[in-house]
Amino acid sequence: xxxxxxxxxxxxxxxxxxxxxxxxxxxxxxxxxxxxxxxxxxxxxxxxxxxxxxxxxxxxxxxxxxxxxxxxxxxxxxxxxxxxxxxxxxxxxxxxxxxxxxxxxxxxxxxxxxxxxxxxxxxxxxxxxxxxxxxxxxxxxxxxxxxxxxxxxxxxxxxxxxxxxxxxxxxxxxxxxxxxxxxxxxxxxxxxxxxxxxxxxxxxxxxxxxxxxxxxxxxxxxxxxxxxxxxxxxxxxxxxxxxxxxxxxxxxxxxxxxxxxxxxxxxxxxxxxxxxxxxxxxxxxxxxxxxxxxxxxxxxxxxxxxxxxxxxxxxxxxxxxxxxxxxxxxxx
Amino acid sequence: xxxxxxxxxxxxxxxxxxxxxxxxxxxxxxxxxxxxxxxxxxxxxxxxxxxxxxxxxxxxxxxxxxxxxxxxxxxxxxxxxxxxxxxxxxxxxxxxxxxxxxxxxxxxxxxxxxxxxxxxxxxxxxxxxxxxxxxxxxxxxxxxxxxxxxxxxxxxxxxxxxxxxxxxxxxxxxxxxxxxxxxxxxxxxxxxxxxxxxxxxxxxxxxxxxxxxxxxxxxxxxxxxxxxxxxxxxxxxxxxxxxxxxxxxxxxxxxxxxxxxxxxxxxxxxxxxxxxxxxxxxxxxxxxxxxxxxxxxxxxxxxxxxxxxxxxxxxxxxxxxxxxxxxxxxxx
Numbered sequence: 001x002x003x004x005x006x007x008x009x010x011x012x013x014x015x016x017x018x019x020x021x022x023x024x025x026x027x028x029x030x031x032x033x034x035x036x037x038x039x040x041x042x043x044x045x046x047x048x049x050x051x052x053x054x055x056x057x058x059x060x061x062x063x064x065x066x067x068x069x070x071x072x073x074x075x076x077x078x079x080x081x082x083x084x085x086x087x088x089x090x091x092x093x094x095x096x097x098x099x100x101x102x103x104x105x106x107x108x109x110x111x112x113x114x115x116x117x118x119x120x121x122x123x124x125x126x127x128x129x130x131x132x133x134x135x136x137x138x139x140x141x142x143x144x145x146x147x148x149x150x151x152x153x154x155x156x157x158x159x160x161x162x163x164x165x166x167x168x169x170x171x172x173x174x175x176x177x178x179x180x181x182x183x184x185x186x187x188x189x190x191x192x193x194x195x196x197x198x199x200x201x202x203x204x205x206x207x208x209x210x211x212x213x214x215x216x217x218x219x220x221x222x223x224x225x226x227x228x229x230x231x232x233x234x235x236x237x238x239x240x241x242x243x244x245x246x247x248x249x250x251x252x253x254x255x256x257x258x259x260x261x262x263x264x265x266x267x268x269x270x271x272x273x274x275x276x277x278x279x280x281x282x283x284x285x286x287x288x289x290x291x292x293x294x295x296x297x298x299x300x301x302x303x304x305x306x307x308x309x310x311x312x313x314x315x316x317x318x319x320x321x322x323x324x325x326x327x328x329x330x331x332x
Numbered sequence: 333x334x335x336x337x338x339x340x341x342x343x344x345x346x347x348x349x350x351x352x353x354x355x356x357x358x359x360x361x362x363x364x365x366x367x368x369x370x371x372x373x374x375x376x377x378x379x380x381x382x383x384x385x386x387x388x389x390x391x392x393x394x395x396x397x398x399x400x401x402x403x404x405x406x407x408x409x410x411x412x413x414x415x416x417x418x419x420x421x422x423x424x425x426x427x428x429x430x431x432x433x434x435x436x437x438x439x440x441x442x443x444x445x446x447x448x449x450x451x452x453x454x455x456x457x458x459x460x461x462x463x464x465x466x467x468x469x470x471x472x473x474x475x476x477x478x479x480x481x482x483x484x485x486x487x488x489x490x491x492x493x494x495x496x497x498x499x500x501x502x503x504x505x506x507x508x509x510x511x512x513x514x515x516x517x518x519x520x521x522x523x524x525x526x527x528x529x530x531x532x533x534x535x536x537x538x539x540x541x542x543x544x545x546x547x548x549x550x551x552x553x554x555x556x557x558x559x560x561x562x563x564x565x566x567x568x569x570x571x572x573x574x575x576x577x578x579x580x581x582x583x584x585x586x587x588x589x590x591x592x593x594x595x596x597x598x599x600x601x602x603x604x605x606x607x608x609x610x611x612x613x614x615x616x617x618x619x620x621x622x623x624x625x626x627x628x629x630x631x632x633x634x635x636x637x638x639x640x641x642x643x644x645x646x647x648x649x650x651x652x653x654x655x656x657x658x659x660x661x662x663x664x
Contacts, residue, residue, distance in 0.1 A: 131589075132558055132559040133559070133590070134558030134559065134590050134592065134593060190527065191527050191528040192527065192528065193526070193527055194523075194525070194526065194527070195523050195525055195526070195527045195562060195566065196523040196524065196559075196563060198527050198562040198563075199559055199562060200559065226464055226465075226531060226569050226611060226612050227464040227466065227528075227531055227569075228528060228531075229531070229565050229566065229569055229608075229611070230530040230531060230562040230563060230564075230567075231527045231528060231530075231566075232562075232565075233561050233562045233564075233566075234527065234561065234562025234563075234565075235562075237558050237561055237562070257463075258465070260466065261466060272607065275604065276561075279558060279561070279593075
């Protein structure tokens with residue numbers, strides 16, 4: 001799978017801005033490939049992009065319509081279906097982050113078949129992966145890991161990727177979730193592969209490379225999340241990370257979706273992740289800590305970053321507030 | 333899914349006894365439900381059961397034809413297809429442990445549809461599972477974990493189940509792999525569910541129960557196996573094990589299928605598993621060690637068991653050589 005760029009962002013009838021979170025993430029990180037947005041009636045989200053019709057965007061060279069919003073009730077409405085079919089007939093590929101598959105809507109499947117266009121359901125891997133072999137691959141790899149889900153692992157990975165690019169380093173962002181896949185144009189939703197293949201899929205997306213090339217692999221879940229830790233474990237083993245970055249959100253009251261579970265201590269979390277990582281890379285080490293301080297004021301944020309850096313003897317940054325240069329300084 | 337018993341064991345044209353390993357496992361643990369075996373020409377496996385035709389077995393009350401052998405080259409041959417279709421038309425359900433799905437063979441799918449019989453592909457879960465919630469469930473649970481794959485975790489779980497039944501304790505074996513599912517008549521191949529649902533599937537198969545009831549959950553993989561540890565991690569969290577049993581095979585030269593990976597130290601392995609288990613059950617503890625000593629002579633085996641028991645302060649048994657009574661003594 002390799003999504004063709006540039007993109008037109010389809011917002012459908014998104015009820016609010018939050019429903020367009022995935023689309024917003026793509027615009028934030030790849031504004032140069034997001035040419036415009038397409039809204040239907042009753043759309044309450046906006047990405048700050050030009051409003052374009054399918055025809056207008058196609059004339060500007062757009063190749064793929066990105067469905068980066070949640071649809072109401074999990075059903076593709078008639079209005080959505082008409083728009084998507086029209087796009088296919090005009091020559092667009094369609095890439096969707098919906099839970100339901102595009103091809104499960106007969107009119108969409110029929111149009112794609114008839115017009116020879118591609119349908120990409122980025123939540124639903126269709127490739128067959130090998131079982132992980134664990135053999136050392138050339139090249140270097142960095143993996144953000146978290147005290148919890150949704151603490152900024154993708155944001156951290158993308159910020160590190162950009163910082164390394166600016167320094168002229170050889171680097172690739174490797175996507176493991178839907179927003180990351182739209183951003184990178186390729187990748188695998190590792191939480192959606194068959195369980196036996198989590199590590200194998202991860203090995204596949206970050207293959208052997210030049211000795212001085214870095215894969216920055218999007219993290220998923222947390223070893224301390226009772227619902228998803230299996231995904232995280234397989235991702236750690238398959239990534240063979242040389243470098244780990246601990247990601248944390250300091251104001252969260254409990255593990256995401258699990259009111260009975262407190263967040264782990266940062267030190268305990270680093271110990272557990274390092275222990276797991278050393279199975280496939282005995283030289284794995286933490287190179288920094290990334291804290292999402294958006295809910296703290298500037299003074300409190302900077303104090304926390306400084307204290308955490310001091311406590312663990314590692315660079316401690318907020319990718320938004322301070323940038324990630326101090327972490328990239330650790331990557332030889 | 334609940335397989336109807338008794339079973340007729342289909343051996344097809346199994347090239348050797350090893351190809352019938354799954355079928356043999358079912359016969360070993362549930363001889364009372366395995367009424368006979370059915371071989372085709374060139375079958376080189378034998379389960380020591382009466383050879384019965386489909387008609388003879390049906391007359392004896394058999395309900396399900398168990399396809400518990402590997403098929404050559406992953407293709408269902410014409411001879412297999414004829415036999416399976418004939419069974420369906422006679423009134424059998426079919427349960428298969430093949431990698432390919434029964435319903436992918438059109439004649440088999442058509443016959444099942446036409447005759448209203450069930451096709452069970454036990455390697456391919458069809459249920460939808462919830463995301464794991466991690467909340468404490470009533471009842472008690474035991475999970476065997478291993479230094480490696482295929483070190484006797486299922487055997488240990490079944491032996492403990494039988495010992496507890498003999499003592500009149502409330503106990504259920506919960507199957508997580510194909511042989512276990514044939515033995516229990518139900519269960520889920522947890523290594524074949526979508527990665528996000530490993531823990532959720534495990535929670536589903538071992539639900540809340542009487543406070544003095546034990547679920548003995550079949551283990552899978554190893555936290556130290558670079559290919560499959562994600563499955564093991566999710567299984568540990570979903571099981572909320574009160575009691576863990578460490579399973580080990582002392583003569584293995586390296587991790588199964590991974591020549592570059594040595595087996596972990598038993599103590600390190602117990603530490604890692606206990607750390608993972610405490611996330612969803614802070615009271616988790618090891619209650620014993622099960623060592624597969626079949627490649628050792630009696631004197632060496634008994635010495636190893638005694639030394640290991642002494643070193644870790646836990647009952648140490650070989651389920652085959654010594655039985656598991658010493659472990660069950662630990663379960664209140």
